[in-house]
Amino acid sequence: MPVEIIRTVREMQKRSGLIRTQGRRIGLVPTMGYLHEGHLSLVRLARKHADVVVVSIYVNPAQFGPGEDLDKYPRDLERDEALLDRENADIIFCPSDSDMYPVGYASYVNVEGVTGTLCGASRPRHFRGVTTICTKLFHAVNPHFAVFGQKDYQQSLVIRRMVLDLNMDLDIVVAPIVRESDGLAMSSRNVYLSGEERRDALLLNQALRMAEERIKKGERNAVNLIGAMHDLIAAGRHTKIDYISIKDPDTLEDLEHIQDRALIALAVFAGETRLIDNVIMTV
Amino acid sequence: MPVEIIRTVREMQKRSGLIRTQGRRIGLVPTMGYLHEGHLSLVRLARKHADVVVVSIYVNPAQFGPGEDLDKYPRDLERDEALLDRENADIIFCPSDSDMYPVGYASYVNVEGVTGTLCGASRPRHFRGVTTICTKLFHAVNPHFAVFGQKDYQQSLVIRRMVLDLNMDLDIVVAPIVRESDGLAMSSRNVYLSGEERRDALLLNQALRMAEERIKKGERNAVNLIGAMHDLIAAGRHTKIDYISIKDPDTLEDLEHIQDRALIALAVFAGETRLIDNVIMTV
Numbered sequence: 001m002p003v004e005i006i007r008t009v010r011e012m013q014k015r016s017g018l019i020r021t022q023g024r025r026i027g028l029v030p031t032m033g034y035l036h037e038g039h040l041s042l043v044r045l046a047r048k049h050a051d052v053v054v055v056s057i058y059v060n061p062a063q064f065g066p067g068e069d070l071d072k073y074p075r076d077l078e079r080d081e082a083l084l085d086r087e088n089a090d091i092i093f094c095p096s097d098s099d100m101y102p103v104g105y106a107s108y109v110n111v112e113g114v115t116g117t118l119c120g121a122s123r124p125r126h127f128r129g130v131t132t133i134c135t136k137l138f139h140a141v142n143p144h145f146a147v148f149g150q151k152d153y154q155q156s157l158v159i160r161r162m163v164l165d166l167n168m169d170l171d172i173v174v175a176p177i178v179r180e181s182d183g184l185a186m187s188s189r190n191v192y193l194s195g196e197e198r199r200d201a202l203l204l205n206q207a208l209r210m211a212e213e214r215i216k217k218g219e220r221n222a223v224n225l226i227g228a229m230h231d232l233i234a235a236g237r238h239t240k241i242d243y244i245s246i247k248d249p250d251t252l253e254d255l256e257h258i259q260d261r262a263l264i265a266l267a268v269f270a271g272e273t274r275l276i277d278n279v280i281m282t283v
Numbered sequence: 284m285p286v287e288i289i290r291t292v293r294e295m296q297k298r299s300g301l302i303r304t305q306g307r308r309i310g311l312v313p314t315m316g317y318l319h320e321g322h323l324s325l326v327r328l329a330r331k332h333a334d335v336v337v338v339s340i341y342v343n344p345a346q347f348g349p350g351e352d353l354d355k356y357p358r359d360l361e362r363d364e365a366l367l368d369r370e371n372a373d374i375i376f377c378p379s380d381s382d383m384y385p386v387g388y389a390s391y392v393n394v395e396g397v398t399g400t401l402c403g404a405s406r407p408r409h410f411r412g413v414t415t416i417c418t419k420l421f422h423a424v425n426p427h428f429a430v431f432g433q434k435d436y437q438q439s440l441v442i443r444r445m446v447l448d449l450n451m452d453l454d455i456v457v458a459p460i461v462r463e464s465d466g467l468a469m470s471s472r473n474v475y476l477s478g479e480e481r482r483d484a485l486l487l488n489q490a491l492r493m494a495e496e497r498i499k500k501g502e503r504n505a506v507n508l509i510g511a512m513h514d515l516i517a518a519g520r521h522t523k524i525d526y527i528s529i530k531d532p533d534t535l536e537d538l539e540h541i542q543d544r545a546l547i548a549l550a551v552f553a554g555e556t557r558l559i560d561n562v563i564m565t566v
Binding site for chain 2: 110139
């Protein structure tokens with residue numbers, strides 16, 4: 001069966017109700033489209049555990065800040081459709097802006113606490129947009145589980161918090177980061193990079209690998225590690241560091257000393273393009 | 284069958300899933316307990332349209348402001364249970380605080396716009412608490428429809444907005460205000476009133492009836508009507524006016540001139556007790 005496209009919330013809800021009546025399990029992969037191997041790895045994971053795999057494709061205005069790349073964000077539904085066909089996805093849910101944000105729209109879901117740091121500090125309304133759209137997608141698709149990528153680690157934490165707090169009846173599955181062969185974390189935004197920026201972008205992963213090595217060799221001091229990563233990345237001609245942080249992976253509180261689990265997360269501009277990457281270490 | 288009590292979100296969700304698998308229709312009446320005829324009228328309405336009637340009883344801390352009556356809010360589950368038994372309700376859902384607000388709780392649903400006026404202006408975080416708890420109750424009970432009372436007119440408007448905006452897949456039904464024989468709108472808070480305050484409290488309904496009469500006789504000027512209601516209510520020895528407003532019933536924008544539909548809404552303290560009442564007029 002070729003992948004089917006559903007374009008309205010109402011139709012998606014009807015279909016989802018029918019699927020549930022049949023006792024079949026729905027897995028959702030929420031995306032903004034322009035799919036790459038990272039997304040497809042999430043689809044494959046969903047395929048393993050669901051009877052019906054729904055991939056939502058919606059470039060959500062509410063999670064872009066003023067001056068961010070909403071307008072130029074890459075879109076290609078035909079290409080996405082072909083890719084999802086090959087992965088045996090069942091349904092593409094791609095609602096319209098007017099269906100998602102009707103006239104007079106005024107409702108937002110906000111998670112406090114874990115949204116105040118890292119990407120939430122750099123992008124003030126970003127997570128409010130993410131939690132709101134995920135709530136809407138969950139209500140439209142009514143999945144048994146939804147799959148998110150670890151590249152957006154903070155996002156996955158925020159969504160887990162929201163699901164727990166608001167009694168949403170679904171499981172959140174987080175899948176590992178998928179990288180290009182040279183180590184760059186896959187992202188739809190990588191298409192923005194020039195050749196030189198693309199080379200500098202490798203510094204993100206290199207810095208994470210360096211920190212990982214040093215921790216394995218016994219370094220426990222976060223300031224030292226961050227300093228070394230900073231120096232490595234700042235040496236790039238096109239890089240501008242937004243943040244490099246070492247955090248408790250559950251609370252996102254800064255760690256001074258690494259003793260158990262640590263999230264090493266960074267956001268760096270390569271030229272105009274903001275890239276993020278992270279690793280979770282257990283010592 | 285006597286009404287059954289379910290005390291955890293998890294158990295409620297399991298039950299609700301089972302009921303839906305059987306193709307049966309669930310109606311929810313969200314309450315804070317200490318039920319009166321007003322609540323029971325909502326239960327009867329739900330009974331007419333649902334196979335399974337769930338009444339939630341939960342005094343939600345998040346919708347009380349500092350200095351409000353959270354601690355003294357009346358509670359009597361045994362009495363509520365007996366009343367609901369008589370109405371053939373099926374399930375009382377009464378979760379615990381720790382189940383509803385687990386450690387680290389951080390997620391809120393907020394509706395902008397229509398929450399900025401009337402009770403939202405007097406009680407700054409009230410509606411955030413209401414929309415958040417309703418979201419949680421909807422996720423726990425997963426009803427086909429939920430019934431609210433018109434006494435909390437603004438609340439019903441806010442919840443309709445939220446349901447539409449967030450793609451919640453349920454219907455919101457609003458039921459008429461139920462009054463004591465002397466016209467006082469029923470409220471769990473009426474038990475707070477002393478004899479003299481109880482007499483003064485009648486001024487709320489009297490003012491609404493007066494405004495209604497004057498509109499029927501041709502008065503269209505909102506300032507005149509509000510002035511007359513103000514004088515009537517302010518004459519009470521124990522009354523203190525919070526607001527008297529004439530609004531567009533859909534947008535809650537102030538009306539200067541009544542020409543189509545009008546919401547006349549008021550909030551008045553009788554002693555320490557804050558009472559609300561309203562009427563919707565069509566001219």
